[in-house]
Amino acid sequence: MKNIILVGKPNSGKSLLFNQLTGMRQKVANFPGVTVELKSGKFDQYQLVDFPGTYSLKSLSRDEELAIEKLHEAMHSDDTALIVCNLDATRLERSLVFGLQVRDLALEHNKGVIFALNMIDEVQRFGHEIDTVELAKDLGCAVYAMSAKTLIGLHEFKTGLIAAAKHPQDFIPIKSADAPRPVLEISRELSSRYGLKADVVLRKQNRIDDFLLNNMLGGLIFLLIMFLLFQSIFTWASPLMDAVEMAVSETAIFVTSFLPAGAINDFVTDAMFGGVGSFLVFVPQIMVLTFVIGLLEDSGYLARAALICHKPLSYFGLSGRSFIPYLSGHACAIPAIMAARTIESPRKRLITMMTIPLMSCSARLPVYALLIAVLIPDTQYLGGLLNLQGITFFILYFIGIVTALLVSTLLNKLTDLDKDKAEMPFILELPTYRLPHWKPLIHRVLTSAKQFIRRAAPVIFVVSVVIWVLGYFPQNGELQSSYLAMIGHYIEPIFAPLGLDWRYGVAILVSFLAREVFVGALGTLFGIESADENIAGLAANIEQDGLALGAGIGLMLFYVVALQCVATVATIKGETGSRKIAWGLFVGYGLLAYVLAWIAASLI
Incomplete structure (x- = not known):
């Protein structure tokens, strides 16, 4: 069975597109680097392989290093029928930086390429249209405007994808006759010609960020959200x-x-x-925990939480990127440890992995719930919105987090790995705020329960x-x-x-x-x-x-x-x-x- 390779930058709707094409329900997370392993599923008569989100062919993390290494292997393999590069239509410039690199790499290896211009519904919401015919001429590859969320243009994309996979030689990128230019320059020019203006996309986002990332209120809102997260585990369930x-x-x-x-x-x-x-x-x-974390992921808030946490976590020898593995560790430590690959610093990555087991994973939930039910009275507050048992739940989780931070401080002092090298600056793309896609979210909740039962x-x-x-x-x-x-x-x-x-x-x-x-x-x-x-x-x-x-x-x-x-x-x-x-x-x-x-x- 021939392979179709699906690549793209994080937060571009790539994982949701993979789900729509294969019928599988892979986890969709609105934060860079959450997908750290190759996922595959059947599409038509082909094997569709979803690669981790990558910003460039020059890796900054182990996650990107894995993706780039596997991409080069796929380019050399005769089993690879086609490369599908997923672009974020709302942030065309950043998507094209990687997209153009993939196009050039495919041309070098005589592999066919098509572009999926995803999230076109968001572009249309701003009253903008993208001329895909002209964009395809400039890229030298076929471009399909579509939305994996609302299914706009998905049928046409599937038809084009099957045709391209059957005759990949007809979709090898057309080499430009112009003199070679830097990728960044080309992506900026194409984005200026076809894409949304940055201020249009950022205007609404910035208004929300002004509130959620406020120096005074941001930290308090974050603590309140985390408190409600753990409170909900007890009260809602x-x-x-x-x-x-x-x-x-x-x-x-x-x-x-x-x-x-x-x-x-x-x-x-x-x-x-x-x-x-x-x-x-x-x-x-377990289901309530998965649901609430899914809401935070899909809405785009988790990236903001990582930004809020970066400075406090840096005092303990960690990075803002450590927040996502830490939060994931409250579901299961195993994928959380693997998600730590996205941390660029080897020292911070090691410290994060060593302290993730102190996060209270879902396997501890039955133990906590049983002992709290035995020891703590069900005292209600605020008309039943809060109760003493839920507060105790939060305290137990908080103790685990504090212990992890104290151990991180100790490990930071004892670990010499990479300590003398200059640290890379903390750079994080803030995705646009979006409503969750409910069908995958509900499926994720049910799947988490099934997997927990099957495993335990x-x-x-x-x-x-x-x-x-x-x-x-x-x-x-x-x-x-x-x-x-x-x-x-x-x-x-x-x-x-x-x-x-x-x-x-x-x-x-x-x-x-x-x-x-x-x-x-x-x-x-x-x-x-x-x-x-x-x-x-x-x-x-x-x-x-x-x-x-x-x-x-x-x-x-x-x-x-x-x-x-x-x-x-x-x-x-x-x-x-x-x-x-x-x-x-x-x-x-x-x-x-x-x-x-x-x-x-x-x-x-």
């Missing part, structure tokens, strides 16, 4: 969580009513619904089965006389200083496979011990058991700091090329988490 908990409980009662009393009934009740069911209750919070549920199921077998036998449900109790009492001295008994010790140990296993493990343990209680009501069972406030807060702090994810350790090793750094972080964060938990249990 609560109705869905209640519905899921009720559904799990009712399903458990219905299913077990058909089973005879005995080991099979106990297994389904305790391991299936007590373990896996307890974990499913917290999936709505098998591990939780296996752990729940193992814990149930060890906890049920040899006395058929007498937990205190079980094999698991013997193991738990053996390791209990490690966790006794934290105010936790052997059940929590077992749950903590198995959660080093994946943090979210903690909830499933406790669900199984309390299911065996409290078989007559509400099957899905794990929080109620723990509350009745009498978890001490100090021990509970210490446990939350432990999960804020500890690196309990084998996949994250492997990713850090892969990105840094150092086994010493990866396992050093695992041990270091584990010891720090234990000390913080011990202090909390001792003082509260």
Whole structure:
């Protein structure tokens, strides 16, 4: 199968175009460098490959270096049928800088090229028209005006793309007879002739930026948005969580009513619904987190947030570009660590990757939600818009961020890598404000839930089965006389200083496979011990058991700091090329988490 290569600068609608052409739902983010891997999907009889957004063939980051390296490989490959260069019609000059470089490279390798003039709907909104026929003559390549968002011109583009892929030799760029000129000069001239005037595009954007980036208000607005982000995880998800908990409980009662009393009934009740069911209750919070971050990404605010954060983060040895990996880390540390490739400075990139695990990822959400529900009363403020549990959620996330910044400061002092070299200036393109494209956003939310369940549920199921077998036998449900109790009492001295008994010790140990296993493990343990209680009501069972406030807060702090994810350790090793750094972080964060938990249990 021949390949069609899709390239373009960041924030040009390229990823959305890829989605429209392939039917796949790749993440669309309105910030440079979020897409850090090659994505592919089938279009007609071709393989469409989406390359990371790039500003120039001269790389400034590892992300761009990867894209440029793969682009050169594609140009040399006989499997490459065509190059599609995506242009931002609202910012033609910047798009053409890279577009012209790609055109010249394709001409050098006798590859066909067509240009997708994307976001034409934005241009039309300003009452402007672009003469694509004349622009195509000047570029020496076919140009199709279209909008991947509103689908204007998409059918014509698809038709032209298929024709070009079938006969690529007819779309090799026409070499200009004029004397060679600098790319920047040509792009500026073409933009002046065909594109929107910069002041037209920037007028509305600047009015909004004057408010959001105000020296006095900008920081406060940013903090308010971040607070509402984490508050929403608890308040907005609560109705869905209640519905899921009720559904799990009712399903458990219905299913077990058909089973005879005995080991099979106990297994389904305790391991299936007590373990896996307890974990499913917290999936709505993952969906809310993904939805809110998606809104910030697609609207264009994240780039502004990176700009706001650059100066404060620089005090800790970081860059404004560290903000995006940090925020992404609240969903999952693995893509966030990979997103750190966009940071130009090797030292800042390394520090960012080493501190991302301190961001509270979605796997911690079930743990936080469970412990907060047990320890913190549901006190309402401002007519229910805020509550004490949501505020506690924000505090836990805030502690993780502060810890990351303190560790960054320490690493900045200890890391000599590239420290004496002159730092490149912080340059960031501010995308235009746009309404999110709702269909991909909703699909992204649903996909995040599916992926989280697919990744976590098998591990939780296996752990729940193992814990149930060890906890049920040899006395058929007498937990205190079980094999698991013997193991738990053996390791209990490690966790006794934290105010936790052997059940929590077992749950903590198995959660080093994946943090979210903690909830499933406790669900199984309390299911065996409290078989007559509400099957899905794990929080109620723990509350009745009498978890001490100090021990509970210490446990939350432990999960804020500890690196309990084998996949994250492997990713850090892969990105840094150092086994010493990866396992050093695992041990270091584990010891720090234990000390913080011990202090909390001792003082509260």
